[in-house]
Amino acid sequence: SSGAPALEVHELPMGHGTHVGHAADFFTRALSAGRRPAPAPVPAQRVHFTVSDRRAVLDRVDAALASGVLTQGPQVARFEELARPWTGTRTAAVASGSAALEIALRIIGVAGRTVLMPVNTFFATAAAAVRAQAAVRFVDIEPDGLGMDPDALRVALDRCPDTAAVLPVHIGGIVSPALDGVLAHCRERGIPVVEDAAHAFGATLDGRPAGGFGRFGAFSFFPTKVAVSGEGGLLSAALPGDLEQVRRWRDHGKSAQGSTLHDRPGGNWRLSELHAAVGTVDLERFSRTLARRRELAARYDALLADVPGIRPHAVPRASGGNFYKYLAYPDPDGPLDRALLKKRLRERHGVALAGEVYDHLLCDHPYFASGAHRAAPGGFEHARWFARHHVALPLYPSLTEAEQIRVVAALRRELS
Numbered sequence: 211s212s213g214a215p216a217l218e219v220h221e222l223p224m225g226h227g228t229h230v231g232h233a234a235d236f237f238t239r240a241l242s243a244g245r246r247p248a249p250a251p252v253p254a255q256r257v258h259f260t261v262s263d264r265r266a267v268l269d270r271v272d273a274a275l276a277s278g279v280l281t282q283g284p285q286v287a288r289f290e291e292l293a294r295p296w297t298g299t300r301t302a303a304v305a306s307g308s309a310a311l312e313i314a315l316r317i318i319g320v321a322g323r324t325v326l327m328p329v330n331t332f333f334a335t336a337a338a339a340v341r342a343q344a345a346v347r348f349v350d351i352e353p354d355g356l357g358m359d360p361d362a363l364r365v366a367l368d369r370c371p372d373t374a375a376v377l378p379v380h381i382g383g384i385v386s387p388a389l390d391g392v393l394a395h396c397r398e399r400g401i402p403v404v405e406d407a408a409h410a411f412g413a414t415l416d417g418r419p420a421g422g423f424g425r426f427g428a429f430s431f432f433p434t435k436v437a438v439s440g441e442g443g444l445l446s447a448a449l450p451g452d453l454e455q456v457r458r459w460r461d462h463g464k465s466a467q468g469s470t471l472h473d474r475p476g477g478n479w480r481l482s483e484l485h486a487a488v489g490t491v492d493l494e495r496f497s498r499t500l501a502r503r504r505e506l507a508a509r510y511d512a513l514l515a516d517v518p519g520i521r522p523h524a525v526p527r528a529s530g531g532n533f534y535k536y537l538a539y540p541d542p543d544g545p546l547d548r549a550l551l552k553k554r555l556r557e558r559h560g561v562a563l564a565g566e567v568y569d570h571l572l573c574d575h576p577y578f579a580s581g582a583h584r585a586a587p588g589g590f591e592h593a594r595w596f597a598r599h600h601v602a603l604p605l606y607p608s609l610t611e612a613e614q615i616r617v618v619a620a621l622r623r624e625l626s
């Protein structure tokens with residue numbers, strides 16, 4: 211071109227082939243009157259498989275179809291093996307993160323008793339306990355690692371002597387150093403711990419992987435999580451006997467493998483070979499995924515250092531975060547509330563922030579908002595502050611440095 215060459219490379223949403231319409235539209239805009247096209251929006255989330263990843267998935271799906279083994283076969287076994295180094299212990303694949311939680315609670319046997327969990331978590335954590343016929347009670351979080359607050363847990367344990375299980379959640383992919391206190395209170399009273407590690411595949415505390423601290427760790431491979439299989443879940447279990455129980459529960463409660471007798475109300479909580487084909491390809495690249503997420507987070511830290519009006523959440527030193535979410539706090543006394551900030555970023559800069567974790571406390575959902583679950587005035591102080599004030603910046607392995615610079619420039623513009 212004549213004059214100053216300005217070249218921008220845009221990735222087009224073309225799917226498997228080259229969509230002529232998209233391409234024609236792009237080049238028309240790019241070449242018209244010498245104007246550059248508006249930069250493509252930065253989405254909140256991007257699930258990306260390279261062409262060679264996609265080929266690998268298709269080959270594995272083809273192998274499953276050719277063999278006729280469509281569920282619970284060699285791909286699932288390999289998925290479990292590949293996950294093992296990241297969970298620090300043996301694993302069994304299941305249909306979803308929710309199934310993983312429910313199976314763990316069914317094995318512990320929580321029916322008719324209480325399960326304690328942080329008030330700041332996804333609805334599925336609580337719903338699993340409800341389905342396992344437990345009474346659910348909520349506990350506040352601590353602000354540093356966003357984990358269950360050990361002091362609040364002690365109070366709740368004193369109030370609920372029938373507690374059958376405690377369910378800490380590794381919010382945003384941070385295994386909080388406060389987990390040590392949670393484990394200590396539970397050990398003292400002989401209460402089993404189930405980690406909801408749906409956010410935390412690959413995250414560590416003092417170098418030990420999430421999912422290896424409690425009796426069980428439950429992981430999700432839903433497309434928004436750090437490792438994906440489409441739909442899928444995984445249970446890590448500290449006790450070998452528990453893992454065998456998981457295999458019974460996930461397969462309709464058969465009393466033994468291959469048996470036609472059933473000795474418990476299990477479900478269809480199996481992972482299919484087709485989902486495992488996606489999951490194995492994703493786990494084979496997971497060390498790169500994790501390194502990339504950490505690199506992007508470090509760059510946000512550096513870029514945000516001199517942006518007034520927003521403060522990144524400082525992940526505790528002992529916690530090896532997987533940056534499922536990159537969390538930050540706009541100044542609560544700043545010019546814009548969160549909803550307006552998100553709207554401005556989207557409309558003026560094409561930048562979509564990721565979803566919060568979470569914007570409503572469990573006690574405020576209609577399902578829990580009455581009776582025993584109702585929050586006392588001023589209750590859940592830390593969780594409420596966090597829910598109201600944090601944002602999550604877009605962070606996924608395919609995010610480019612240029613996109614990060616745009617995100618931060620947009621924040622600087624709107625917050626100063």
Ligand SMILES: *Cc1c(COP(=O)(O)O)cnc(C)c1O
Nearest residue numbers: 306307308332334335408430432
């Ligand atoms: C995603 C998620 C779940 C549920 O996982 P699914 O695979 O969607 O069933 C449970 N707990 C938390 C904290 C989650 O984020």
